[in-house]
Amino acid sequence: MFESLSERLETAFKQVKGQGRITDLNVAATVKEIRKALVDADVNYKIAKEFTDKVKDKATGEKVINAISPGQLMVKIVKDELAGLMGGEASELVLKGNPAVILIAGLQGSGKTTFSGKLANYLKLKKGKSPLLVAADIYRPAAIDQLKVLGGQIGVDVYSEPDTKDAVQIARNAVKEAHSKNKNVVIIDTAGRLAVDEAMMAEVAAIKDAVQPQEILFVVDSMTGQDAVNTAKVFNDRLDFGGVVLTKLDGDTRGGAALSIRYIVDKPIKFVSSGEKLDTLDVFYPERMAQRILGMGDITTLVEKA
Amino acid sequence: QKTKEGFLGKLTRAVAGKSTVDEEVLDNLEEALVSADVGIDTTVKIIDRIEKRVAKDKYLGTTELNRLLQEEIEALLVEAPDQGYKDFELPGGKKPYVILVVGVNGVGKTTTIGKLAHQFKRAGKSVLLGAADTFRAAAVDQLTIWSERVGVPIVKKEMGADPASVAFDAVNSAVAKGVDVLLIDTAGRLHNKAHLMDELSKIRRVIQKVIPEAPHDVLLVLDGSTGQNAVEQARHFTAATQVTSLAITKLDGTAKGGVVLAIADQFKIPVRFIGVGEKAEDLLVFDRHEFVDSLFKL
Numbered sequence: 173m174f175e176s177l178s179e180r181l182e183t184a185f186k187q188v189k190g191q192g193r194i195t196d197l198n199v200a201a202t203v204k205e206i207r208k209a210l211v212d213a214d215v216n217y218k219i220a221k222e223f224t225d226k227v228k229d230k231a232t233g234e235k236v237i238n239a240i241s242p243g244q245l246m247v248k249i250v251k252d253e254l255a256g257l258m259g260g261e262a263s264e265l266v267l268k269g270n271p272a273v274i275l276i277a278g279l280q281g282s283g284k285t286t287f288s289g290k291l292a293n294y295l296k297l298k299k300g301k302s303p304l305l306v307a308a309d310i311y312r313p314a315a316i317d318q319l320k321v322l323g324g325q326i327g328v329d330v331y332s333e334p335d336t337k338d339a340v341q342i343a344r345n346a347v348k349e350a351h352s353k354n355k356n357v358v359i360i361d362t363a364g365r366l367a368v369d370e371a372m373m374a375e376v377a378a379i380k381d382a383v384q385p386q387e388i389l390f391v392v393d394s395m396t397g398q399d400a401v402n403t404a405k406v407f408n409d410r411l412d413f414g415g416v417v418l419t420k421l422d423g424d425t426r427g428g429a430a431l432s433i434r435y436i437v438d439k440p441i442k443f444v445s446s447g448e449k450l451d452t453l454d455v456f457y458p459e460r461m462a463q464r465i466l467g468m469g470d471i472t473t474l475v476e477k478a
Numbered sequence: 479q480k481t482k483e484g485f486l487g488k489l490t491r492a493v494a495g496k497s498t499v500d501e502e503v504l505d506n507l508e509e510a511l512v513s514a515d516v517g518i519d520t521t522v523k524i525i526d527r528i529e530k531r532v533a534k535d536k537y538l539g540t541t542e543l544n545r546l547l548q549e550e551i552e553a554l555l556v557e558a559p560d561q562g563y564k565d566f567e568l569p570g571g572k573k574p575y576v577i578l579v580v581g582v583n584g585v586g587k588t589t590t591i592g593k594l595a596h597q598f599k600r601a602g603k604s605v606l607l608g609a610a611d612t613f614r615a616a617a618v619d620q621l622t623i624w625s626e627r628v629g630v631p632i633v634k635k636e637m638g639a640d641p642a643s644v645a646f647d648a649v650n651s652a653v654a655k656g657v658d659v660l661l662i663d664t665a666g667r668l669h670n671k672a673h674l675m676d677e678l679s680k681i682r683r684v685i686q687k688v689i690p691e692a693p694h695d696v697l698l699v700l701d702g703s704t705g706q707n708a709v710e711q712a713r714h715f716t717a718a719t720q721v722t723s724l725a726i727t728k729l730d731g732t733a734k735g736g737v738v739l740a741i742a743d744q745f746k747i748p749v750r751f752i753g754v755g756e757k758a759e760d761l762l763v764f765d766r767h768e769f770v771d772s773l774f775k776l
């Protein structure tokens with residue numbers, strides 16, 4: 173993929189080989205190729221446009237080093253810009269409060285329950301916490317069982333009320349339970365919901381109001397396409413979440429949704445999930461994600477040599 | 479959403495008083511299609527076709543352009559060879575009719591099976607479920623709840639059992655019971671994991687030990703909010719299990735599922751069903767015309 177993008181860029185630059193600088197004229201064709209690469213990676217159409225326009229301004233006038241072709245220089249500029257956009261300030265999980273309450277939300281099937289298990293495992297093993305998992309999904313068949321199985325695998329207690337048909341109440345009771353059982357982190361797994369489902373969006377907002385979580389994480393499937401912006405925006409408007417979790421990165425998707433979401437809500441990606449087993453939780457590397465979105469191998473070395 | 483100007487609204491403005499399709503119209507068209515996850519290559523293909531048709535047919539106005547669009551896009555969606563599942567009827571003469579359901583993690587396989595069971599039962603068919611996802615936490619419990627909800631029997635084993643052996647038992651049981659249709663659930667798996675894809679091929683082979691021409695349908699479930707990666711899913715699942723139908727789920731949200739245009743065009747696999755909710759009745763037989771129409775709705 174890197175080869176092909178790089179080759180396409182070289183072709184776009186062909187007429188201007190030998191020129192020392194990237195100019196308005198020669199950058200136009202390249203920008204089009206980069207935009208196509210981004211959209212192929214599922215970056216939102218409008219965002220890809222805005223982003224490449226910015227890159228164009230940045231690139232114009234750049235001096236092409238002898239050892240590196242204009243195409244490669246453009247790729248480097250794009251990649252650095254992408255990584256910068258997705259990186260920024262270090263973004264730790266917020267664990268203030270006793271117990272610290274973490275609310276997990278997102279679309280159906282995005283990986284919330286699995287991630288809840290992974291996070292509990294991580295906090296227990298790596299941060300020495302004693303977490304309580306909360307089954308606040310009262311809709312999905314066997315949602316409670318699923319969380320209990322995961323809790324069992326990692327030795328973390330799961331709070332549930334199989335007969336309660338009120339997720340807000342379950343969440344509230346769970347926090348009380350955490351107090352009395354000396355649990356210092358509460359992780360609330362909620363049902364999947366669509367952004368257009370008003371009743372369900374109101375429910376998760378009500379859970380937030382009731383338990384005042386220190387941290388809210390929006391879980392999103394890395395294979396998501398153009399709609400990622402709509403969803404992220406509505407969830408953020410409703411919940412003002414603190415961070416994003418990108419799941420199923422063990423697949424071969426380019427993951428452009430990551431860029432779209434960052435662009436639209438400007439919230440950091442705090443974790444990536446890359447497997448079905450509970451030990452497959454990683455921190456986020458903006459640089460790697462940028463390369464992945466562009467479908468390229470590592471060209472930093474190549475550029476540094478120059 | 480509703481406050482945003484619809485694509486056709488934009489289109490109408492763009493072509494008002496003009497006699498040809500100009501750049502602006504094509505740009506709007508490109509934006510609408512790409513934003514529906516159709517993908518650049520398929521979008522370019524559609525736009526080329528529109529340009530050719532316009533040159534040939536003499537473009538007149540929005541109504542005609544709209545009709546051309548509908549026609550050209552619908553043409554990409556292959557028609558199911560046997561018009562299968564209209565009103566949830568099964569192609570005759572194959573009993574039990576075995577449907578193997580596959581797909582990546584979390585797309586809606588188990589739920590789609592629950593909905594299909596409901597629809598087939600309502601259409602007067604006897605249904606059996608096979609719980610061959612023995613891996614995902616509480617997957618068997620989930621399918622069991624669906625079997626109770628719909629009121630159909632289920633063949634299952636303990637978690638961690640060999641999925642192929644569950645499938646084998648389910649097919650044998652379907653034959654013995656003389657049911658009309660057997661729906662086999664499988665664990666979600668990412669298509670780039672070779673060992674998991676091999677496991678699917680094995681399930682297929684084991685089914686064929688009992689009924690050589692089964693599975694009669696291999697249904698690949700795609701999440702309607704998935705982007706271009708769905709093309710890779712179709713490619714790899716087809717290679718492993720010879721996918722014969724598609725279902726697109728979660729179309730009750732704002733995602734359009736436009737990537738199936740590329741898939742249908744490339745792999746010639748018909749879309750059979752769409753999922754529009756989480757309840758048993760939230761499954762529809764795919765309608766090309768309505769689907770294309772919905773691509774342009776906001």
Ligand SMILES: Nc1nc2c(ncn2[C@@H]2O[C@H](COP(=O)(O)OP(=O)(O)OP(=O)(O)O)[C@@H](O)[C@H]2O)c(=O)[nH]1
Binds near residue numbers: 286365
């Ligand atoms: N390969 C892979 N699979 C994952 C990952 N995260 C979750 N899954 C799988 O994705 C599927 C859905 O995960 P869940 O955790 O049930 O998703 P959810 O968001 O809780 O789903 P709902 O509660 O139904 O909305 C399951 O099969 C998980 O095993 C991941 O990072 N990689």
Ligand SMILES: Nc1nc2c(ncn2[C@@H]2O[C@H](COP(=O)(O)OP(=O)(O)OP(=O)(O)O)[C@@H](O)[C@H]2O)c(=O)[nH]1
Binds near residue numbers: 582614731
């Ligand atoms: N809104 C909506 N949700 C759906 C639809 N189909 C499935 N879901 C939801 O999506 C989530 C995942 O569905 P499952 O049926 O468990 O998906 P799966 O493919 O079997 O998942 P794994 O077995 O874990 O790979 C559940 O919360 C379902 O209720 C649909 O058409 N619309």
Ligand SMILES: [Mg+2]
Binds near residue numbers: 286312361362364
């Ligand atoms: Mg869940």
Ligand SMILES: [Mg+2]
Binds near residue numbers: 587588617663
């Ligand atoms: Mg399932």
